[in-house]
Amino acid sequence: MLVVSFFLFRVLPGDPARTLGRGRFSTPEQLEEFNRTYGLDQALPQQFVTFLKNTLTGDFGISLRYRVPVSDLLLDRMWPTLLLVGSSTVFAILIGVWLGIRGAWKRGGAFDNISTGTSLTLYAMPEWWLGLLLIAVFAVGLGPIPGWFPTGGLHSVDVDPSSVAGVFDTIRHLTLPVVTLTLAYLADYSLIMRSSLLDEIGEDYLTTARAKGLRDSQVRDRHAVRNALLPTTTLVALNIGFVVSGAITVETVFSIPGLGLLATEALSVPDYWVLQGTFLVASAGVIIANLVANLLYGLLDPRVRT
Template sequence: MTLLAGSEVAADSAPARGNSFGRYALSRCFGALGSLVFMLVVSFFLFRVMPGDPARTLGRGRFSTPEQLEEFNRTYGLDQPLPQQFLTFLKNTLTGDLGISLRYRVPVSDLILDRMWPTILLVGTSTLLATMVGVWLGIRGAWNRGSKFDNVSTGTSLTLYAMPEWWLGLILIAVFAVGAGPIPGLFPTGGLHSVDADPSSLAGVLDTMRHLTLPVITLALAYLADYALIMRSSLLDELGEDYLTTARAKGLRDVQVRNRHAVRNALLPTTTLVALNIGFVVSGAITVETVFSIPGLGLLATEALSVPDYWVLQGTFLVASAGVILANLVANLVYGLLDPRVRT
């Protein structure tokens, strides 16, 4: 009877654990949906209260009569009541219609899709590089706390983190693109690829890699401290746990204790940070794209501010916000899988 009762309890507890994660995932999905709705509301009203008249801005003085201004407002739906504009905005957003760019005269969705891939290539590559190097620095620094390597790596990471990205980018351009002293100019000063290069060919791919070297290094150095310091702090918290002492008592070597036990548990906060930073890949690094003239979402937003191009600004804000919310949802779900304590 005791064995039967124990098996019944075990059978009941397994679905409970599954249901626990199911409820946790469902609550996080509803939370993300609520954030998306709130973001849509903010996006609509934020760009409606911005100063300036889109019709007069686009006309550049050409709309000299009230009839011309009225025709423009009718074309873009600006003459409708605000609630009706909001409903139209929701309908168009759900169908992928983000309006027509006032500057480029093309659909904003097409413009964003065209500019998104350079940003993903730039910021995605730099994030991956910063993650690998930063996690390695954090692990080695924490395992040898107080050593010369730990002090130098921590100090260097904090120094790079304190530098503005645009300033660091300009320094790299001055040294490695223009040339300084005995150092010749090795890389282009900006752009995604040369004018005469075919991006789909092998020579074009190599040319693109050469153009992206300095921007990627700039962002990787700026993000390095995030991963290095969080990984170092997480691993230091794990070093005093009893399970590491038990692992050593079983005869495991120091490297095995670190890699098999300590590092796996310390990676949880870093996993969350990686997922969250992936969301910022969509928004891009505005300053770096501007300094290096990379035709991504960051530079597009900068150009739209100069007009101002309301529909492009609204579209880039929507895409960037949705990317961060989606990445936050993925981070929460992954964390719930890795650490069951989070579910409760």
């Protein structure tokens, strides 16, 4: 992870000194001074050693674009991302798993066909395009539908975010982005849950449960669903990385000042230190989430503990 996060962004085109200087660095000496200040005059192996040492001590460097510590930038931008992508992930999991369970248990029925077709259609849509559609309909207004929601941003400029009114204002601003991400990822959870539950339906232990006199809903909820949750748990763990890194396209479309928009802005320089910090935070989130998922397997399925 450390190796990739360092060398991946060094192959990006562009010169930070010339991009940020915008003609101000008119002499080679000025360019050399800029590169020396940020350690860009060192050989790549030496830069990598410095990067490892600083990272292990919690120093992510100074942003080339914002001239502030990267760790401060990440902390400042992480809250909007956690709020946006975390909320949409929870909604997508709850709704998607419910759709998958109900569709699989009544396989081939009207609900199964409609929910599967709808979720696949939404999954096939690019997130930015779906977001623009929602903005056009529910923010700008279309025909008899008024523009109920803001077109972007996290807060209104004339509202204190820490007040009660500010909380409701934030919810209003996040409604369309959260709906966009929720709809886009429904198929992820519904299809995996549906497939897993279909694999469990023909197992002998469900026949035994029915023979004991359990109701159909009890057989489904107490036995089938619990075993079918294992693949979904893995998917949830993998998607935790999106909670940390943010949905770059959605944050850009809705102008949400999160980690995703920060990474987009950093790519234009390129701002190596911001890109490295964002990548490290996202990667660490995925690794930790997978560890938690592996530990949860033992709670969900006793066979794993054995």
